[in-house]
Amino acid sequence: MRSDTAARASDASPAGTPTPAGTKLTAEATQFRTRGKYAPPIWGHRPGPLTNILRVVAFVILIALVLFPFLIVVSTSLSTGQAITDAGGLVVIPTEISLEAYTRILTGGVVTQSLLVSIVVTAAGTAISLVVTVLAAYSLSRVGTLWHRGLLMTVLLTFLFAPSIIPLYVVVQGLGMLDTLWALILPTSLSAFNLVIVRGFIMNLPPELFEAARIDGASEWWVLTRLAVPLSKSVIAVVGLFYGVTYWNAFFNAMLYLRDTSNWPLQLVLRTYVLQGAPLTLDNTGEIPPPSQAVQMAVVVIAIIPVLLVYPFVQRHLTKGVLTGALKG
Amino acid sequence: MARTAVTDRHGELVAYRSVPFVTRLRRDYPLLVMIVPAVALMLLFIYIPLLGNVIAFMDYVPFVPFLDNGWVWFENFERLFADGDFWLALANTLVFTALNLLLFFPIPVMLALFVHSLLHPWLRSFLQSVLYLPHFLSWVIVVGFFQQTLGSAGVLNQFLAQNGLDPVNLMQNPELFKFMIVGQTVWKEAGWGTIIFLAALTAIDDALYESAAMDGAGVGRRLWHITLPGIRPIIILMLILRLGDALSVGFEQFLLQRNSVGPAAAEVLDTYVYYHGVVAGNWSVGVAAGLFKGVVGLILILAANKFAHLLGEDGIYKSTRR
Structure with a gap:
C-alpha cells in the first residue's frame, strides 16, 4: 500500500x-x-532537469522583458551623436560614453525648471498626504468612539464614486488654485485606499500596548506619536512611496489646471518633448546641441531615477507583505 | 472604567451607550480633531464635486456665478445620447474592458504561481522586486518605452531595417492599438497584480499539501485541488473589482496615445469627457457623460458585489468594512 x-x-x-x-x-x-x-x-x-531548465528560461525572460527598455533608454542617453547615428537611432550597448545630454538639460532651461517643480510638488505633497492620512487612520482605528461609524462610512463611500473631472475643475477654480502648485497637491492629497491600509495596520498592532498607555494616562496624541507611528514605520514607508510616486508621475492635473508652462512638472515636459516630439528649447550657447534622441532619453532617465532611488528602501516591505497583511487584517 | 460596551451583531464594538454625549465628546475630541483635515479634503475634492454633477442639468458656462446658470434638465443628456462619438467611446471602453479581462486578468495569477514555485528566497524576492518595479513608473514613461522598442523608430524596426526587412508600425496602427494597450497594461501592472495572489498563496496551509501528497496527489492535482481553490476567493474578488470598474480603462494611457492612433480607435469615456467637455467647451454635456459613467459604474459595482454574495463569496464590502 x-x-x-x-x-x-x-x-x-x-x-x-x-x-x-x-x-x-x-x-x-x-x-x-x-x-x-x-x-x-x-x-x-x-x-526534473527539464522543468528546471524551463523555470530558468522563464525567470530570465521575465527579468529581460522588464529591464530591456531601461537598458535602451540609459544606453542611448549616455551615447554620443555619432554612436547613435551608427546604431540607427537607438543604442542597446553603449560604445562611446558621453554625459553631454545630461549636462545640457541640467544647466538651466525647461527641464531643470520642471524638475524643480516636480521635486517641490512631490516633497510637499507627500508630507501633507502622510500627515493627513496617518492622523485620520489613527483616529478611525479607535472603534467605538464618537461618530466613528459615520466618519468611517464617509471614507469608505469614496470608493464607490468615480472622480469627475469637470466638477472638480470647477471646485479648484472656485478655490482660486488654478495656475498654482496647490492644484497639483491638494485634490489628490488623500487616498482612501492608503488610509484604509494604514488604519488596518494600526488596528493589527497589539492592543495591550495602547490600553496600557491609556491606563497610565497617556493622551491620544502621545499614543499616536510615541506608539502608533514608530510601530507603523513600515506601512508608512509603503504608503509614502505610493503617495510620492503618484505626485511624481502625475501629468494630467497639470495639463488641466496649469495654463502657464513655466510651472509644468517633469512628466508633462516629458510628454511634450518625448512622446509628441516637440522641440526642446534649451539655452543655446552657440555650441552644436547634442542629438535630440540622447536628450530625450536623458529626460526619461531623470524622470525614472527618483523612483529607482526610493524603491529599494521600500520594496522589502512590499515583498514581506506589509500591504496585504494590513488589507486582510 | 466601568462602561458598558455595546456590540453589534458582528461582535463589533459600536458604542458605549451608557456614556452621555458630552462625556464622549470630551473624551474623544482629540480623535475628532485628528480627522478634521481628512474630512475637509474629502468634502472639498470628492463630495462637493459629487454635488457639482448637477452641472449636467444646467446650461453651464464657466466664469458666471454658479447658480446663475439656467436649468435645462435633460437636454444635455439628449444631446449626449444623440452624439455618435459618445456611443463610439462607450463601445471602445467596453471592448477594452473585455480584452483586459480575457488577456490581462489571468496573467497575474499565472505569474504569482510561478513566483510562488521558486524556492530560493533570494531569487524569489529579486524576481518580485523586478516585477513590481514597472507599476511605479508613469504612463508617460511606459508609453515612451513602448515607442522606443516597438514604435516606428524603435529598436524592433531598427533591427528589421538592418536585416533588410520591411518595418512594421505597431504603435500607430488603429487595428493593433487594442493589443498594444493590453500589452502595455500587462508590462506595467501584471507584476504588481501578483502581490495579492501571492499573499493568498502563502496563506494556504502547508498541511493540506502534505496530506494530499501522502494520499498520492501529484503536482498537477495538488494545484487543481488545493492551490486554485485556496486562492479562489481572491480571484473572484479581483474579478468583481474589475467588473465594477468596467467603464474605467486607464485614462492617462489613452490620453497619451489618442493623437497617434486617432480618436476612432482610442476614444474612451474618460477621454470623451475631457475632449468634448473641457477642450471643446461643452461643459454640461461633458459632465452629463461623466455622470452617466459614474451612475452606471456604481450600479455595476453594487451588482457585481450582490452577485458575489449570491455565490457565497465575501465580495468587496466584507473585505473593507470592519
Whole structure:
C-alpha cells in the first residue's frame, strides 16, 4: 500500500528520479533539504532537469522583458551623436560614453525648471498626504468612539464614486488654485485606499500596548506619536512611496489646471518633448546641441531615477507583505 | 472604567451607550480633531464635486456665478445620447474592458504561481522586486518605452531595417492599438497584480499539501485541488473589482496615445469627457457623460458585489468594512 502511494506520487514529477519505496521519498527530500535553507517542503519532489531548465528560461525572460527598455533608454542617453547615428537611432550597448545630454538639460532651461517643480510638488505633497492620512487612520482605528461609524462610512463611500473631472475643475477654480502648485497637491492629497491600509495596520498592532498607555494616562496624541507611528514605520514607508510616486508621475492635473508652462512638472515636459516630439528649447550657447534622441532619453532617465532611488528602501516591505497583511487584517 | 460596551451583531464594538454625549465628546475630541483635515479634503475634492454633477442639468458656462446658470434638465443628456462619438467611446471602453479581462486578468495569477514555485528566497524576492518595479513608473514613461522598442523608430524596426526587412508600425496602427494597450497594461501592472495572489498563496496551509501528497496527489492535482481553490476567493474578488470598474480603462494611457492612433480607435469615456467637455467647451454635456459613467459604474459595482454574495463569496464590502 505504502509503496503504491509513493510510486503514484513520483509519477507527478515528469523527469524525476523514480522513487521505488515510500521511505525513499522522505529520505530524498531530507537529503535535498540539508543542501540549503531553501529546501522544498518535505513532501516535495526534486524537479526534473527539464522543468528546471524551463523555470530558468522563464525567470530570465521575465527579468529581460522588464529591464530591456531601461537598458535602451540609459544606453542611448549616455551615447554620443555619432554612436547613435551608427546604431540607427537607438543604442542597446553603449560604445562611446558621453554625459553631454545630461549636462545640457541640467544647466538651466525647461527641464531643470520642471524638475524643480516636480521635486517641490512631490516633497510637499507627500508630507501633507502622510500627515493627513496617518492622523485620520489613527483616529478611525479607535472603534467605538464618537461618530466613528459615520466618519468611517464617509471614507469608505469614496470608493464607490468615480472622480469627475469637470466638477472638480470647477471646485479648484472656485478655490482660486488654478495656475498654482496647490492644484497639483491638494485634490489628490488623500487616498482612501492608503488610509484604509494604514488604519488596518494600526488596528493589527497589539492592543495591550495602547490600553496600557491609556491606563497610565497617556493622551491620544502621545499614543499616536510615541506608539502608533514608530510601530507603523513600515506601512508608512509603503504608503509614502505610493503617495510620492503618484505626485511624481502625475501629468494630467497639470495639463488641466496649469495654463502657464513655466510651472509644468517633469512628466508633462516629458510628454511634450518625448512622446509628441516637440522641440526642446534649451539655452543655446552657440555650441552644436547634442542629438535630440540622447536628450530625450536623458529626460526619461531623470524622470525614472527618483523612483529607482526610493524603491529599494521600500520594496522589502512590499515583498514581506506589509500591504496585504494590513488589507486582510 | 466601568462602561458598558455595546456590540453589534458582528461582535463589533459600536458604542458605549451608557456614556452621555458630552462625556464622549470630551473624551474623544482629540480623535475628532485628528480627522478634521481628512474630512475637509474629502468634502472639498470628492463630495462637493459629487454635488457639482448637477452641472449636467444646467446650461453651464464657466466664469458666471454658479447658480446663475439656467436649468435645462435633460437636454444635455439628449444631446449626449444623440452624439455618435459618445456611443463610439462607450463601445471602445467596453471592448477594452473585455480584452483586459480575457488577456490581462489571468496573467497575474499565472505569474504569482510561478513566483510562488521558486524556492530560493533570494531569487524569489529579486524576481518580485523586478516585477513590481514597472507599476511605479508613469504612463508617460511606459508609453515612451513602448515607442522606443516597438514604435516606428524603435529598436524592433531598427533591427528589421538592418536585416533588410520591411518595418512594421505597431504603435500607430488603429487595428493593433487594442493589443498594444493590453500589452502595455500587462508590462506595467501584471507584476504588481501578483502581490495579492501571492499573499493568498502563502496563506494556504502547508498541511493540506502534505496530506494530499501522502494520499498520492501529484503536482498537477495538488494545484487543481488545493492551490486554485485556496486562492479562489481572491480571484473572484479581483474579478468583481474589475467588473465594477468596467467603464474605467486607464485614462492617462489613452490620453497619451489618442493623437497617434486617432480618436476612432482610442476614444474612451474618460477621454470623451475631457475632449468634448473641457477642450471643446461643452461643459454640461461633458459632465452629463461623466455622470452617466459614474451612475452606471456604481450600479455595476453594487451588482457585481450582490452577485458575489449570491455565490457565497465575501465580495468587496466584507473585505473593507470592519
